Amino acid sequence: MTSTVVWGTGNIGRLAIRAVRAEPALKLSGVLVHDPAKVGRDAGELAGLDAELGVAATDDSKAVLNAAPRAVVYAASGDIRPEEALDDICRAIRAGAVVVTPALYPLYDPRGAAPEFRDPVLAAVAEGGGSLFVSGVDPGWANDILPLFVSGLGGVIDVIRCQEIFDYSTYDQEDSVRNLIGMGMPLDYGAPMLWPEMPTMIWGSQVRLIARALGVELDAIRETMDRRALDTDVRTDTMGDFAAGTQGAVRFEVQGIVGGEPRIVVEHVTRVHPSCAPDWPRPPDGVGAHRVIVEGDPRIEVTVEASDRTGNRAAGGNATAVGRLVNAITWLVDAEPGLYDALDVPLRPAVGRLGRRPT
Known part of the structure; x- marks a missing residue:
C-alpha cells in the first residue's frame, strides 16, 4: 500500500482523507494541519467520519516529510499564498513524494506556466525524484x-x-x-x-x-x-x-x-x-x-x-475533483518522476472499490 499524507483539513482536505481511506491501494500515514486546535485530533474526526482512523494530526511538516511518505495530497489553499504553497509542494517533491493538488492554478498547463512556477518544481523533481500533478476543484x-x-x-x-x-x-x-x-x-x-x-x-x-x-x-x-x-x-x-x-x-x-x-x-x-x-x-x-x-x-x-x-451538490462536485487527484496517485507512483498534466494522467477505473465500503 502507498503511504499517503493529506496536507490540510479544510473543505478539500476533509474530502481527501475520505478519498484516501476509500482507495484500497493507499494507506493514510499522516495528516498535516496549520490550526493548533487541530493538532493531536484523529483524522477521522477532522474528516467528519464516524470512525477514528488512528492517525493523529500534526503541524510538524518537517517530521512528516522526513518519514518519506510516497504520496502527498496537498489540500492547503494556494489562493492567497501561492508562494508558500509552491514552497511546501517542492519540499514534498524533494522528499521523494508524488504530490497531487489543486493549489497551483498556473500548473494546470505546465508547458505554458511561467518559469517562476515551473522551474522550482522541475528542480525539486530532479533533486528528490518526486512528481506533481495539478488539477482544479471546479472540477x-x-x-x-x-x-x-x-x-x-x-x-x-x-x-x-x-x-x-x-x-x-x-x-x-x-x-x-x-x-x-x-x-x-x-x-x-x-x-x-x-x-x-x-x-x-x-x-x-x-x-x-x-x-x-x-x-x-x-x-x-x-x-x-x-x-x-x-x-x-x-x-x-x-x-x-x-x-x-x-x-x-x-x-x-x-x-x-x-x-x-x-x-x-x-x-x-x-x-x-x-x-x-x-x-x-x-x-x-x-x-x-x-x-x-x-x-x-x-x-x-x-x-x-x-x-x-x-x-449537497457543491460538496459533491468538490468530491469528484478530489477523487480525480487521489485516484491519480497509483499511476504517478508507477510513472517516472516528473511534472504531469491532465493529458498525461489517465482517468482510471475504480479498481477494487465496486460495492466496497471502507471500514
Whole structure:
C-alpha cells in the first residue's frame, strides 16, 4: 500500500482523507494541519467520519516529510499564498513524494506556466525524484478530459464550451461567496475573483491545455464579465440575508480565440438565488451542474451532476475533483518522476472499490 499524507483539513482536505481511506491501494500515514486546535485530533474526526482512523494530526511538516511518505495530497489553499504553497509542494517533491493538488492554478498547463512556477518544481523533481500533478476543484476534469473526450465523438466542431452553473446559496463558505466572489456586495465592489485577468489566471491554463490537445494555436485569451443585482431581499439557509440591489449573480467566460472567434470557452454562471438573472443558463434541477457543449455537427451536450451523501451538490462536485487527484496517485507512483498534466494522467477505473465500503 502507498503511504499517503493529506496536507490540510479544510473543505478539500476533509474530502481527501475520505478519498484516501476509500482507495484500497493507499494507506493514510499522516495528516498535516496549520490550526493548533487541530493538532493531536484523529483524522477521522477532522474528516467528519464516524470512525477514528488512528492517525493523529500534526503541524510538524518537517517530521512528516522526513518519514518519506510516497504520496502527498496537498489540500492547503494556494489562493492567497501561492508562494508558500509552491514552497511546501517542492519540499514534498524533494522528499521523494508524488504530490497531487489543486493549489497551483498556473500548473494546470505546465508547458505554458511561467518559469517562476515551473522551474522550482522541475528542480525539486530532479533533486528528490518526486512528481506533481495539478488539477482544479471546479472540477478540473470538467474543463479538460471531459470536453476532450466528448470532442472525439463529434465530426465538425465549431466551439467547445465548458460550463459550471451553480446556486451559491447551497454553499457553506460565506467568506468566499461574499468577499471573494462579491455576492451580497455592491456591484462596484472589487471582488478578487472577478478582477480583470483573474479568471484567465485561474482558468486560462485549462483553455491552453484543450487547445494543445486539439492541435490548434490560440490567437489570444479573452474574458467577458457580467454581474446582476438582486431585485428583492433574499435569505439563504447557509449564509443569511442578501439585500436587494447587491450582486446576486455573476457570469464570466474565459475564451480561447482561434481564427478571430471564441472556439474554446470556460464559462461560470453563479447565483445566490434562482430569481436572479433568469435568462442565463440554468442547471437541470436549479442547484448545480457541470456541462460540456460541443457546437458543431452533431451538436453534443453532456451534463454531470454530483452530490455528497447529504445531497449537497457543491460538496459533491468538490468530491469528484478530489477523487480525480487521489485516484491519480497509483499511476504517478508507477510513472517516472516528473511534472504531469491532465493529458498525461489517465482517468482510471475504480479498481477494487465496486460495492466496497471502507471500514
